[in-house]
Amino acid sequence: MNIKKHIPNSITLLNLFCGCIAMVLVSEKDFEMAFYMVCLGIFFDFFDGFFARLFKVSGPLGLQLDSLADMVTSGVVPGYIMYFLLTNSQHEISSNPWMPFLGFIITLGSCYRLAVFNLDTRQTNSFIGLPTPANALFILSLPLVLKYSDSLFVLEFLTNQWVLLAITLFSASILNAEIPLFSLKIKKFNLKDNALQIVFLFLSFFLLIFFQYLGIPLIIIGYVLLSVVSNIFKLDEKKNR
Known part of the structure; x- marks a missing residue:
């Protein structure tokens, strides 16, 4: 029995397990622990692929398991978070009790992105559209920003139902947008080839350090903006050749 071939899939299942625990924590409104469980799930999500490549046991089963685990940890959980944020928002758009369920548009967008990712051969070394783990961190950081922020503007901004619905639609859209985003994987150990990644990490x-939980959504926005700027420079370089 080849134990090595089961290690990556076992790590993937740990990602799914973290997502299940996060779901329970969200239902108990323990958003902070849910955030950390999703972070742990994303950690496992990174290393399942690492060990699959290391042991040379990559296969279609691992690919499908990975997407199914991500669907819970980085798809259902953020949708559930947005459902709670919309439920507790201060500015009601409608008295319709079904309105908060629109938060699960994030889950639908995540599901579509994961399905496309499995079929898209262009996303081997970089991404097209925001990866679901990054989007999950963005959404799960919002209740923590609300909890720890002293800014009246931030509090009013993130409890406004219009704003939350706009974030929901933006989230589902950016997941599936035809925007190339750079990968954080370092393949060549030199400054020139990794300058963008190094700038982003710093x-x-x-x-x-300076913004704590508020820094998380800022990081995700910065990631998208840096990628867009990088794409513009690459287009200019091609035109000038």
Whole structure:
């Protein structure tokens, strides 16, 4: 029995397990522990692929398991978070009790992105559209920003139902947008080929130090903006050749 071939899939299942625990924690409104469980799930999500490549046991089963686990941890959980945020928002758009369920548009967008990702051969070394783990961190950080922020503007902004619905639609859209985003994987150990990744990592470090939980959505937004700027420079370089 080849134990090595089961290690990556076992790690993937740990990702799913973390997502299940996060779901329970969200239902108990323990958003902070839910955030950390999703972070742990994303950690496992990174290393299942690492060990699959290391042991040379990559296969279609692992690919499907990975997407199914991500669907819970990075798809259902953020949709559930947005459902709670919309339920407790201060500015009601409608008295319709079904309105908060629109938060699960994030889950639908995540599901579609994961299905496309499995079929899209262009996303081997980079991403097209925001990866579901990054989107999950963005959404799960919002209740923590609300909890720890002293800014009246931030509090009013993130409890406004219009704003939350706009974030929901933006989230589902950016997941599936035809925007190339750079990968954080370092394949060549030199400054030139990894300059963008290094700048992003330093930016992320300072945003977390100075803004704490608020730094997380800023990091995700910064990731998208840096990718867009990088794409523009690459297009200019091609035109000038």
